[in-house]
Each structure stands twice: as C-alpha cells, then as structure tokens.
Amino acid sequence: MRRLRALIRKEFTHMRRDPRTLVMILIMPILQLFLLGYISNDVRNISAVVFDQDNSRASRALLDAYRAADYFSLDYVAYSEADVTQLIDSGQARAGIIIPPSYGGDLAAGRSAEVAVLIDGSDPTIANAALSAATFVGQAHATNIRFQQLAVRGPAAVTAGLPFEVRTRVLYNPDLLSSYNIVPGLIGTILLFTTMGLTANAIVRERERGTIEQLIVTPIRNWELILAKITPFILVSMVDVVLILLVGTLWFGVPIRGSVLLLLALSGLYLLPNLGLGLLISTFARTQQEAQIVILPLMLPFWMLSGFIFPIAAMPAALQVISRFIPLTYFLVIVRSIVIKGVGIEILIPQIAALSIFAVLLLGIAALRFRKTLD
Amino acid sequence: MDPLIVASDLHKSFGSTHAVKGVSLSVRAGEAYGLVGPDGAGKTTTMRLLVGALSPDAGTAQVGGFDLQLRTEEARAGLGYLPQRFSLYGDLTVVENLQFFAQVRGVGSADFVKRAAELFKFVGLEGFEHRRADQLSGGMKQKLGLACALVHQPKVLLLDEPTGGVDPVTRQDFWQLIIRLLTEGTAVIISTPYMDEAARCSRIGFMHTGRLLVEGTLRELTASMAGRVLELAAHPKDTVKRTALADPDVEDVLTFGDRFHLRVKEAAGPLARLPGALAEAGATVERLRSVPPALEDVFISLLASSAKGN
Ligand SMILES: Nc1ncnc2c1ncn2[C@@H]1O[C@H](COP(=O)(O)OP(=O)(O)OP(=O)(O)O)[C@@H](O)[C@H]1O
Numbered sequence: 001m002r003r004l005r006a007l008i009r010k011e012f013t014h015m016r017r018d019p020r021t022l023v024m025i026l027i028m029p030i031l032q033l034f035l036l037g038y039i040s041n042d043v044r045n046i047s048a049v050v051f052d053q054d055n056s057r058a059s060r061a062l063l064d065a066y067r068a069a070d071y072f073s074l075d076y077v078a079y080s081e082a083d084v085t086q087l088i089d090s091g092q093a094r095a096g097i098i099i100p101p102s103y104g105g106d107l108a109a110g111r112s113a114e115v116a117v118l119i120d121g122s123d124p125t126i127a128n129a130a131l132s133a134a135t136f137v138g139q140a141h142a143t144n145i146r147f148q149q150l151a152v153r154g155p156a157a158v159t160a161g162l163p164f165e166v167r168t169r170v171l172y173n174p175d176l177l178s179s180y181n182i183v184p185g186l187i188g189t190i191l192l193f194t195t196m197g198l199t200a201n202a203i204v205r206e207r208e209r210g211t212i213e214q215l216i217v218t219p220i221r222n223w224e225l226i227l228a229k230i231t232p233f234i235l236v237s238m239v240d241v242v243l244i245l246l247v248g249t250l251w252f253g254v255p256i257r258g259s260v261l262l263l264l265a266l267s268g269l270y271l272l273p274n275l276g277l278g279l280l281i282s283t284f285a286r287t288q289q290e291a292q293i294v295i296l297p298l299m300l301p302f303w304m305l306s307g308f309i310f311p312i313a314a315m316p317a318a319l320q321v322i323s324r325f326i327p328l329t330y331f332l333v334i335v336r337s338i339v340i341k342g343v344g345i346e347i348l349i350p351q352i353a354a355l356s357i358f359a360v361l362l363l364g365i366a367a368l369r370f371r372k373t374l375d
Numbered sequence: 376m377d378p379l380i381v382a383s384d385l386h387k388s389f390g391s392t393h394a395v396k397g398v399s400l401s402v403r404a405g406e407a408y409g410l411v412g413p414d415g416a417g418k419t420t421t422m423r424l425l426v427g428a429l430s431p432d433a434g435t436a437q438v439g440g441f442d443l444q445l446r447t448e449e450a451r452a453g454l455g456y457l458p459q460r461f462s463l464y465g466d467l468t469v470v471e472n473l474q475f476f477a478q479v480r481g482v483g484s485a486d487f488v489k490r491a492a493e494l495f496k497f498v499g500l501e502g503f504e505h506r507r508a509d510q511l512s513g514g515m516k517q518k519l520g521l522a523c524a525l526v527h528q529p530k531v532l533l534l535d536e537p538t539g540g541v542d543p544v545t546r547q548d549f550w551q552l553i554i555r556l557l558t559e560g561t562a563v564i565i566s567t568p569y570m571d572e573a574a575r576c577s578r579i580g581f582m583h584t585g586r587l588l589v590e591g592t593l594r595e596l597t598a599s600m601a602g603r604v605l606e607l608a609a610h611p612k613d614t615v616k617r618t619a620l621a622d623p624d625v626e627d628v629l630t631f632g633d634r635f636h637l638r639v640k641e642a643a644g645p646l647a648r649l650p651g652a653l654a655e656a657g658a659t660v661e662r663l664r665s666v667p668p669a670l671e672d673v674f675i676s677l678l679a680s681s682a683k684g685n
C-alpha cells in the first residue's frame with residue numbers, strides 16, 4: 001500500500017511538473033467542443049419554406065420569432081407537405097417549417113403542440129446551424145409563451161412542460177453532426193485519447209528514459225505499476241467528462257435527460273478497454289514515438305467507424321462489421337441514449353456487456369504481456 | 376562465509392548477438408569485483424542478468440542466497456543497482472527521487488529523514504536536495520544514483536560504469552565511497568573501462584565478446600606475465616616500434632604515454648640485443664628495463680592470444 005501510494009504520488013508529481021500536458025488534457029476537449037460546435041453556428045439566412053396550416057395569430061407569432069432570429073430567411077410558402085419536400089429536394093430551400101392546423105387551438109387550450117422542422121442534411125454545416133437554430137428559437141419562443149401564460153392565467157392553469165415542442169427531422173443525413181452529437185462524441189474520443197494515448201506514453205516514457213531499469217530492481221509489482229500509471233488519467237478523464245457536460249449544457253444547450261451519475265459510471269467502464277489498449281501498446285513500443293505510430297492510425301478508424309462522424313447505418317457492410325469491434329461504438333450509443341434520450345441502465349445492457357467483454361479481454365492480454373523486465 | 380553473489384554459466388542472446396556466453400563468478404562480503412572489458416564486451420548485460428532486469432537464456436544467479444529466478448523479490452530486497460544510464464526521474468528533485476525509492480523499498484518515513492541526511496552527507500549532495508535531478512552535473516547525477524541505490528542499505532551493490540563521464544576529482548570521491556562501503560561488509564560488483572580503477576578491486580574479471588577470459592586478484596593476473604614486460608623509453612616512435620617488433624623475442628609493442636611496453640617471450644635476449652639494434656636504426660634510447668606487468672599488458676596479451684585462437 002505504501003508502495004502504491006508512493007507510485008501514485010510520483011505520477012501526480014510528473015503531471016504537475018509537466019503543466020503543458022495537463023492544460024492540454026483539460027483545455028483540448030473544450031477547444032474541440034467550441035470548434036466543432038461553432039462550425040455550425042455562424043451560418044445565417046438559411047433559406048426556408050413555410051407550410052402554415054394553422055394561419056392563426058399564434059402561428060404567425062412563431063414565424064415572426066423565426067424571422068427575427070435571423071437564422072432563417074422564410075423565402076417560400078408551401079400549401080402541402082409534398083411542396084415542402086419538393087422545395088428541399090430541389091435544393092431551393094434548406095429547411096421547412098410545418099405548423100399543424102391545431103397549433104393555435106392547442107396553445108390556447110394548454111395542450112402541448114408540435115411544430116415540425118425538416119432540414120436538409122446534405123450540407124452538415126448548414127444543417128447543423130439550421131438544427132440548432134430551429135430548436136433554439138423554438139424553445140425561446142415557447143418559454144416566452146409560457147411566461148405570458150403565467151402572467152395572464154397564473155400558475156395553476158399552466159400544464160407542465162413547454163406549450164409546444166419543435167420536432168426536427170433531418171433528411172438525407174439523419175445522424176448529422178450537431179452539438180447534440182458532438183458532445184457525446186467528444187466525451188468518447190477525449191476519453192479515448194487521455195486513457196489509451198496518455199497511458200501508453202506514461203509507461204513507455206519509463207522505458208525510453210531508462211528509469212524502468214531502476215524500477216525493475218525495486219519490489220514494485222506489475223499491478224502496482226499499472227494501477228499507479230492509470231490512476232491520474234482516470235481522474236483527469238472524469239474531470240474532462242464533467243467539463244464537456246458542463247460546457248455542453250450551459251453553452252450549447254444540450255440537455256442531459258438521463259442520469260449524470262449513470263453516465264459517469266459508464267464512462268468509467270468505457271475507460272477500461274481503452275486503458276487495456278494503452279497498456280498493450282506500451283508492451284510493444286520502446287519509445288513514445290513508436291507508441292504514437294501505433295496510436296494515431298488506431299484513433300482514426302475509431303473516429304471514423306464508431307458512428308461519431310459517419311452514421312453506421314450508412315457504412316458498407318464490411319465497415320459495419322469492423323465498427324462492432326470498436327469500444328467507442330458502444331460508448332457513443334450509451335452517451336447519446338443517456339444524454340439525448342434519457343434512458344436508464346436497463347436499455348443499455350447489450351452495450352455494457354460489450355464494453356465489459358472488451359475490458360476483460362484487453363486488460364487481461366495486456367496484464368499477461370506486461371513484464372517488469374527489459375526484454 | 377558464503378558468497379553474496381553467485382552466477383553460474385549465465386547466457387544471454389539478443390537475436391543473433393550472443394551478448395553473454397557462460398559467465399560464472401562469485402563475490403563475498405567486503406569484496407569488490409571489477410568487471411573490465413572493451414565496449415560491447417557484455418558487462419552491462421551481465422549486470423542486468425545479476426539484478427534480474429533481464430532473464431537469462433541459461434544459467435542461474437543467486438543474490439544473498441536467493442535464486443534470482445525463483446525468489447526474485449527476496450533476492451532483490453538486499454540489492455542495490457546503479458545502471459550505466461542515468462535512470463532517475465529528471466523532473467523530480469533530488470530529495471523526491473530519494474524519497475520515492477525509499478518508499479517503494481519499504482524504508483519507514485521516520486527512518487527516512489535520518490537516512491536521507493546521512494546519504495546526502497555521504498555522497499556529498501548536501502545543499503542540492505531541492506534541485507531537479509535533470510539540472511545536476513554528470514557527477515552529481517551519479518552520486519544521486521548511488522544514494523538511491525543505497526537507500527535501503529543493501530548488502531550487495533552493482534555499479535555499472537559509475538565513473539563514466541565523471542571528472543577525475545569526483546572519480547576519486549566515488550572510490551572513497553566504495554571503499555567505505557566495502558569496509559562495512561558490502562559485496563560490490565563494479566564495471567569499468569579504466570584499468571587503474573579495476574586494479575583497485577579485490578578481484579578482477581576480464582570480459583571480452585561475452586566471455587570472462589580470466590579472473591583473479593591483481594597479483595594472480597599479473598603473475599602469469601612476470602618477467603615478460605620491458606619498459607622502453609626511446610624515440611622516434613615509428614623507428615622504435617618497427618625495430619622492436621623485428622626482434623624475434625618481442626611479441627607486441629604497446630604505447631604507454633611517452634614510453635613503450637614490450638611483451639617478450641623472455642627478457643634476457645631483447646635486453647641484450649635491443650639497445651644496439653635501436654642505435655643502429657637511428658633511434659635514441661633513454662631507458663630499457665624489465666618492469667612488473669600492468670593490467671593492460673595482461674589483457675592485451677589475452678586479447679592477442681584469443682584472437683589467434685579464433
Ligand atoms: N537490449 C539489447 N538488444 C540487442 N542487443 C543488445 C542489447 N543489449 C546489449 N546488446 C548487445 O550485446 C552486446 C553486449 O552489450 P553490453 O551493453 O552488455 O556491453 P558493455 O560491455 O556494457 O559495453 P559498454 O562498455 O559499451 O557499456 C553488444 O553487442 C550489444 O550491442
């Protein structure tokens with residue numbers, strides 16, 4: 001126990017003495033979040049078609065809200081849903097706002113109304129902007145109505161939930177990269193980087209700098225060394241998860257519908273196979289550079305094939321098979337389900353099982369291969 | 376008294392390089408074993424086998440009576456090792472390095488303060504406790520390495536070229552430290568490329584291409600060559616060398632600074648013939664006499680005969 005404590009303290013000292021790495025670990029996810037999250041948000045005047053079946057004062061107020069927000073330019077008016085899709089298909093409009101006939105009535109009666117926004121997903125940049133704008137403007141307007149209702153009728157008369165909801169549907173590219181997807185995806189990829197990449201490096205560094213030679217002759221056990229190496233990165237990874245979630249909710253308005261604790265717990269589970277991979281890499285590589293040579297080409301397919309960037313359903317069958325062997329694939333499902341859909345643990349059993357199997361396999365192989373010798 | 380280190384018939388290969396070929400040795404308490412040999416002779420590999428950093432392809436090693444393969448941790452508990460390459464943490468301070476190795480070696484924190492003060496005084500690192508290890512000079516790094524290797528008061532100490540890249544004054548300091556450890560009963564194996572350092576050891580093993588060619592005390596090693604080394608002071612160099620080698624009883628001519636050492640079959644013939652031959656060749660002879668052999672003479676003669684044997 002004393003040995004383990006001494007080892008862990010040493011790892012934290014290394015981390016403290018190398019603030020650049022620490023800053024990178026903590027700043028990088030936020031930076032990426034803003035980078036990816038904002039690629040979308042600078043697009044204005046997206047050409048839109050409106051199909052207002054209600055044509056009431058309430059519906060016109062909603063459209064005014066959309067107009068005022070400057071994201072959409074309501075260029076076309078349609079008189080059927082077919083017209084809407086036709087205009088989007090032809091590329092003349094990038095988005096379609098469909099207001100149901102019952103909109104005004106529902107609002108007045110305190111029932112929850114539903115507004116549909118169709119979005120052309122073929123250009124992810126524009127689509128992202130349209131998606132977040134549609135949701136954001138809708139929510140803002142709904143909140144306004146709620147306040148008016150409260151003012152006019154008092155709290156007793158107001159139902160729970162917002163007076164109407166914007167249902168977005170992305171055509172052509174349904175798993176579109178959006179802040180809704182970026183936040184979960186980033187949690188997965190950042191954890192991949194901190195655990196696999198940095199753990200491998202932290203161990204290989206002992207070999208590269210020759211310090212392993214002095215460690216070998218001490219009574220430190222393999223598992224103590226492994227545990228000490230991964231502990232700081234587990235902690236930092238968890239801090240990263242919390243940071244991403246905070247910025248994701250507070251800044252980008254991604255709601256966390258499910259349990260944050262469950263999400264943190266499953267993030268912990270997801271760390272294990274990645275740590276196993278990092279350890280495994282460290283048993284092959286002699287220098288940090290050699291480790292990087294393995295890690296980078298490994299990260300790329302993880303990004304590409306996990307469903308973070310491209311929807312899995314749209315991939316060729318062979319690639320779909322590969323995606324099943326990537327832990328990130330399962331973790332993305334977990335994060336999206338918890339964050340966006342708010343599901344509980346019972347729905348996620350298959351993913352949890354898959355991650356557990358990966359964890360046992362990878363950690364097992366790594367622990368068997370890990371030797372405290374020079375050869 | 377049983378030896379503290381026993382190696383028998385150790386072998387180690389890296390791919391096609393047979394780095395250690397059947398090394399056997401034993402070292403007792405208070406004894407310093409000097410492992411000498413040219414670069415690539417297999418000194419470091421032997422040391423690594425003796426601390427269990429490498430596992431041997433064949434052969435066994437025991438430290439403090441414990442088999443290194445079977446009872447690794449017990450064997451290592453009494454073992455201190457200073458690797459050839461600096462192997463402490465450059466980003467930790469001097470005292471942090473020492474503390475880390477004390478803790479993983481199970482030195483109690485109550486004992487540590489006293490032990491640290493003692494060790495820093497012993498190796499001469501007082502006043503540098505809070506300097507980062509990578510900001511130390513080469514000699515100070517080695518001293519810190521020695522302090523870390525000694526923190527748990529090992530009975531057996533392996534030093535791999537501890538004076539490599541260290542200035543002559545610090546080298547003397549280092550040897551004073553080693554001599555103190557020996558008087559306290561530590562068994563030491565020290566590898567060195569310097570013959571003068573090897574000559575200070577109680578026993579010397581000469582390693583070449585993975586083999587221990589000879590082993591013995593300084594006296595034993597030089598005895599085989601007694602009466603077979605002549606010292607010659609003469610110039611010009613080239614003429615002297617050529618003329619000396621032409622003598623039928625001269626086997627080899629070594630340059631020793633401004634003098635030559637001649638290895639001869641027997642001394643009388645060359646002592647009688649050489650002054651005349653050299654004068655005839657136009658060389659000026661200042662001195663020619665029989666001297667006691669140095670370690671270099673022994674090892675170079677060994678290398679020559681092993682080269683002939685191959
Ligand atoms: N890890 C390794 N992998 C491959 N070859 C090695 C390894 N370690 C040593 N060797 C080879 O084994 C031989 C002996 O090397 P070793 O380091 O033991 O020699 P040495 O006597 O310590 O030399 P030096 O005086 O240069 O330190 C050399 O030919 C070396 O290249």
Ligand SMILES: [Mg+2]
Binds near residue numbers: 419420459535
């Ligand atoms: Mg060496």
